[in-house]
Amino acid sequence: MRETVSIGKKNGKMGERNPALLIVGHGSRDPRGATEFHELVELVRGRNPSLPVEGGFIELSRPPIGECVDSIAAGGTREVAAVPLMLLAAGHAKDDIPATLVREKMDHPEMSFRYGRALGVRPELLELMEERISAVVSEDEKSETAVLVVGRGSSDPDANSDLAKITRLFYEGRAYPLVESAFVSMTPPTVHEGLDRCRRLGARRVVVFSYFLFTGVLEERIREQTEAFAAGNEDVEVRYAGYFGPDERVADLLMERYDEAVQGDIRMNCDVCVHRVALPGFEEKVGAPATPHYHPDEPGHDHGYDHPHGHHH
Structure with a gap:
């Protein structure tokens, strides 16, 4: 049984509910990729019918994360556990998404956010x-x-x-x-x-x-x-041989990462992280500040796909 977290009053009554699951994807220029992402989100919803689940992207595809958080807030949930739907932890999982969640906390001070880890080597x-x-x-x-x-x-x-x-x-x-x-x-x-x-x-x-x-x-x-x-x-x-695609095992692994975030049991590998350890050629990344990653459809977006730091996936 998953841990429930008290979030205070809802509709005038004290209640308990699980934190919402926010699944964060990268996004793709190929609409088929976004469709498969949403198929996986639906798999997670179907296997966890009592859990509020939203899925969005940091760029390239809709909906942006801000819209997902707005939807969670409108549903009355005030606690969010975000999980990066990424196979391996790199810049998006380590920097962009955490900074984006900080931005969402600033926009939604009544809400709290927890952050899980990438799917990893499994x-x-x-x-x-x-x-x-x-x-x-x-x-x-x-x-x-x-x-x-x-x-x-x-x-x-x-x-x-x-x-x-x-x-x-x-x-x-x-x-x-x-x-x-x-x-x-x-x-x-x-x-x-x-x-x-x-x-x-x-x-x-x-x-x-x-x-x-x-x-x-x-x-x-x-x-x-x-x-x-x-x-x-x-x-x-x-x-x-293709690629993974939406699969129930991936959906269940996402829920395992969600449970880790809810229970506070996060085991991110930091032993050789470029943001903590001065690896040859990456010394400038140690301690560098993370910045929010603005989706093109969100207010505050200040770089397009032609920006030198834009991504082309």
């Missing part, structure tokens, strides 16, 4: 990745098939290193002789470099998995780059 996600890959690789092919796991890529070395951990964990105990990682943006190795490394190491069949929750511009780019490599390297068979 066995459920490794299991789901195995299912997606098994859909395109038969059991008797696995011992002769390399796997390339492609992440989004980040300027945060902590998040990038997590993908390397994920690929190693996926390798352990499975039949695949080789599991490598690559990134589609921000940092090397590229998709082409990752595939070429598998080829040079002797792979004659490679399956590519996009370590993404939903489709979008970058997921499509991985698919296209995979096809381009295959067309130019006929000595290697390349298959594409």
Whole structure:
């Protein structure tokens, strides 16, 4: 049973209710990605019918976080537990969303906010990745098939290193002789470099998995780059296994992160965080202030998609 938190008077009576769950996504230029996000939010609602649940984005898609908080407030809930719907913790989860919640607290002083952690490195996600890959690789092919796991890529070395951990964990105990990682943006190795490394190491069949929750511009780019490599390297068979997509296991993992936030049991990894530790090349990030991330549809938005710090996903 989940802990209930007293929030004082409601409609003139003292009452208890669970904090609302605010699911925070990044957003996508591809409307299919936003649709899949909302499908996952509906999965969470359906599996937790007594819980107020809202889902919104920090940019690119609607609704913005401010509208979600307004909706929660209008429903009478005064406590919010926000969970970043992100696979790995990088700048958005560490800086943009917490700063945005501070801004919402300033706009809604009667409300309180708690913050959960990203989905992280989890066995459920490794299991789901195995299912997606098994859909395109038969059991008797696995011992002769390399796997390339492609992440989004980040300027945060902590998040990038997590993908390397994920690929190693996926390798352990499975039949695949080789599991490598690559990134589609921000940092090397590229998709082409990752595939070429598998080829040079002797792979004659490679399956590519996009370590993404939903489709979008970058997921499509991985698919296209995979096809381009295959067309130019006929000595290697390349298959594409897709991405996670909305799934009940992801919905349940979101609820686990919600429970952590409500109960105050947050175990964020800070040992190698660029905001706490001076890592080579990232020294200027230590102690740097976080700033709210304004959605284009929110008041106060001061940069467009062409701003040098804008994002293109």
